[in-house]
Amino acid sequence: MKIGIVCYPTYGGSGVVATELGIALANKGHKIHFISYKKPARLNKYYQGIVFHEVTSMEYPLFEHSPYETALASKLVDVILNEDLDILHVHYAIPHASVAFMAKQIAASKGKIIPVVTTLHGTDITLVGTDPSYAPVVEFSINHSDGVTAVSSFLKQATEERFNVTTDINVIYNFVDTEKFNEHGNLSLRRSFAEDHQKILVHVSNFRKVKRVQDILNAFPKINSTIDCKLIMVGDGPERKSLEETCRKEGLCTDVHFLGKQDAVNQLLAISDVFLLPSANESFGLAALEAMACGLPVVSSNAGGLPEVNIHGKTGFVHTIGDTHMLASHCISLLQDRALYDEMSKNAKAQLSNFSIQEILTKYENFYVSTIEKTKQPSFL
Ligand code: GMT
Numbered sequence: 001m002k003i004g005i006v007c008y009p010t011y012g013g014s015g016v017v018a019t020e021l022g023i024a025l026a027n028k029g030h031k032i033h034f035i036s037y038k039k040p041a042r043l044n045k046y047y048q049g050i051v052f053h054e055v056t057s058m059e060y061p062l063f064e065h066s067p068y069e070t071a072l073a074s075k076l077v078d079v080i081l082n083e084d085l086d087i088l089h090v091h092y093a094i095p096h097a098s099v100a101f102m103a104k105q106i107a108a109s110k111g112k113i114i115p116v117v118t119t120l121h122g123t124d125i126t127l128v129g130t131d132p133s134y135a136p137v138v139e140f141s142i143n144h145s146d147g148v149t150a151v152s153s154f155l156k157q158a159t160e161e162r163f164n165v166t167t168d169i170n171v172i173y174n175f176v177d178t179e180k181f182n183e184h185g186n187l188s189l190r191r192s193f194a195e196d197h198q199k200i201l202v203h204v205s206n207f208r209k210v211k212r213v214q215d216i217l218n219a220f221p222k223i224n225s226t227i228d229c230k231l232i233m234v235g236d237g238p239e240r241k242s243l244e245e246t247c248r249k250e251g252l253c254t255d256v257h258f259l260g261k262q263d264a265v266n267q268l269l270a271i272s273d274v275f276l277l278p279s280a281n282e283s284f285g286l287a288a289l290e291a292m293a294c295g296l297p298v299v300s301s302n303a304g305g306l307p308e309v310n311i312h313g314k315t316g317f318v319h320t321i322g323d324t325h326m327l328a329s330h331c332i333s334l335l336q337d338r339a340l341y342d343e344m345s346k347n348a349k350a351q352l353s354n355f356s357i358q359e360i361l362t363k364y365e366n367f368y369v370s371t372i373e374k375t376k377q378p379s380f381l
Helices: 013-027 069-081 091-109 133-143 153-162 185-192 213-226 238-249 265-270 286-293 324-336 338-356 357-376
Strands: 002-006 031-036 050-054 087-091 116-120 147-152 168-171 199-204 230-236 256-260 272-278 298-301 316-319
Touching: 002 013, 002 069, 002 298, 013 050, 013 087, 013 116, 013 357, 031 069, 031 230, 031 256, 050 069, 069 091, 087 091, 091 116, 091 133, 091 324, 116 133, 116 357, 147 153, 147 272, 147 357, 199 238, 199 286, 199 316, 213 238, 213 265, 213 324, 230 265, 238 256, 265 286, 272 286, 272 324, 272 338, 286 298, 286 338, 316 324, 324 338
Parallel strands: 002 031, 002 087, 031 050, 087 116, 116 147, 147 168, 199 230, 199 272, 230 256, 272 298, 298 316
Antiparallel strands: none
């Protein structure tokens, strides 16, 4: 199939999923066209069968904000027609689903029918999408996509509760490429952070408020007073600066390392012991799944779809959002009991069988085929 993929190119989860999906589809022989304003971060080498189309918009003194949606729609029409796409898959509803709707209408006016699949990722529904400044457009574009998927059962339900949804939403979970997230810990890398008897806690995110990273810093001194440990913070975003200030004020800088955005997240996970994700809102928690692939038990909040990924008492522990006391005591229980740790580490890795790239890829391929078939029926023409 010739598949167009629209996504955010940044380090956010939706862009990661879209890129990994495109790479996996290209490996199976599909021709993939990524369309975005910047090359997706994970598209960091040449992949056969993948082409990137950059969206550029003309600057003009009248425009205080350059109209990205118009430029994206125009680029989509160009790629749909000239590359003769079979299907367009947009990730994150805002603004991609409504722009795809517009491009689809323009392509139809030129005699080309293009089915559109929209994947809902989380904040496009739970946080941003319900804001009155976006809600009517989000609802319309969900209902006018030819196929809609959500990355967890939680997100499907949340969408149905928040919007008047008149179409089926299919749950297709996120996945991890276990070949990539299967590193053996590099001892000298590990020793650059911690001594051999110390444990390493790790957090990876875009440091937005919704991640509640402050909870980790609140819990850390308590954990560290019982278990000698270090904390690695990977990623960047609006909250990082104040978190670093907290560390300076509280004298935590020798134990807490802020690394900023990193490509080799797999190598950092491989040298760590426990993954922390105390989010207030999380439709799935891809970062937790990537850590589990490396055998890390997860201590997470019970936000959104997290309990579908991190099974309490099996692959790690789940606490109520904001309960930093439990966060700390879960980490301590896990790190104090070697047998419990080994069992949870094994279970975390085993949990990946529910989120294997092969299985999820087939689900997407089948979904594309059935969506294309559906749009061929006369009532859709
Ligand atoms: O919150 C992020 O990390 C970014 C955001 C995105 O859309 O780029 O992530 C959402 O999509 C990810 C991939 O499907 C999910 O794993 C995250 O749980 C989800 N984030 C939230 O719901 C807050």
